Amino acid sequence: GAVxxxxxSRVICKSGTSVKIECRSLDFQAxxxxxxxxxxxxxxxxxxxxxxxxxxxxxxxxxxxxxxxNHASLTLSTLTVTSAHPEDSSFYICSARxxxxxxxxxxxxxxxxxxxx
Amino acid sequence: ExxxxxxxxxxxxxxxxxxxxxxxxxxxxFRSLLWYKQEKKAPTFLFMLTSSGIEKKSGRLSSILxxxxxxxxxxxxxxxxxxxxxxxxxxxxxxxxxGTGTRLQVFP
Numbered sequence: 047g048a049v050x051x052x053x054x055s056r057v058i059c060k061s062g063t064s065v066k067i068e069c070r071s072l073d074f075q076a077x078x079x080x081x082x083x084x085x086x087x088x089x090x091x092x093x094x095x096x097x098x099x100x101x102x103x104x105x106x107x108x109x110x111x112x113x114x115x116n117h118a119s120l121t122l123s124t125l126t127v128t129s130a131h132p133e134d135s136s137f138y139i140c141s142a143r144x145x146x147x148x149x150x151x152x153x154x155x156x157x158x159x160x161x162x163x
Numbered sequence: 164e165x166x167x168x169x170x171x172x173x174x175x176x177x178x179x180x181x182x183x184x185x186x187x188x189x190x191x192x193f194r195s196l197l198w199y200k201q202e203k204k205a206p207t208f209l210f211m212l213t214s215s216g217i218e219k220k221s222g223r224l225s226s227i228l229x230x231x232x233x234x235x236x237x238x239x240x241x242x243x244x245x246x247x248x249x250x251x252x253x254x255x256x257x258x259x260x261x262g263t264g265t266r267l268q269v270f271p
Contacts, residue, residue, distance in 0.1 A: 088264070089261045092260070
């Protein structure tokens with residue numbers, strides 16, 4: 047079945063560091079990828095919708111300058127958490143939608159657990 | 164504003180019990196309703212529902228959608244400890260809107 051690869055799975059770094067997370071669709075093309083954030087014991091919150099070749103659409107309350115999204119190809123989207131601080135520590139998950147099956151379930155990556163010290 | 168609400172938030176049962184998880188929604192441009200199971204990593208897909216009244220079944224799990232009442236349920240019969248997880252309901256519009264989740268704990 048369709049696979050989404052997310053990398054890295056775990057990041058621990060110092061405050062002020064910028065962290066890049068990659069999301070790749072391995073065996074399908076995805077014009078749209080989604081980035082979610084999940085706090086402990088809470089549900090997934092959509093942060094932004096990443097569109098190939100155009101600017102990402104951010105949800106209300108999400109700082110676009112803080113969370114930079116780039117979707118340069120049909121198989122890769124990146125999320126960069128700039129100048130990360132402890133409050134940015136969270137579980138970040140991406141998902142991708144197959145261009146051929148827009149009404150089918152999205153495929154999720156395994157997530158990135160980000161810890162800022 | 165689009166909204167998806169799940170209940171209960173948390174459920175603790177013994178092995179062998181049957182549980183019903185609820186999901187209600189208010190969205191514009193409804194396409195489908197999906198159920199996911201999340202353990203330690205990302206959610207894994209369970210069901211996608213688009214039509215009212217048609218039950219989807221997979222082993223001990225089943226789900227049904229009521230588009231008139233804007234409601235779906237997920238049933239798990241003869242629960243096992245391996246069913247312990249967070250169950251997420253999501254509604255697809257032009258994006259996927261997740262509910263609050265139900266944390267299920269099954270004890271032996």
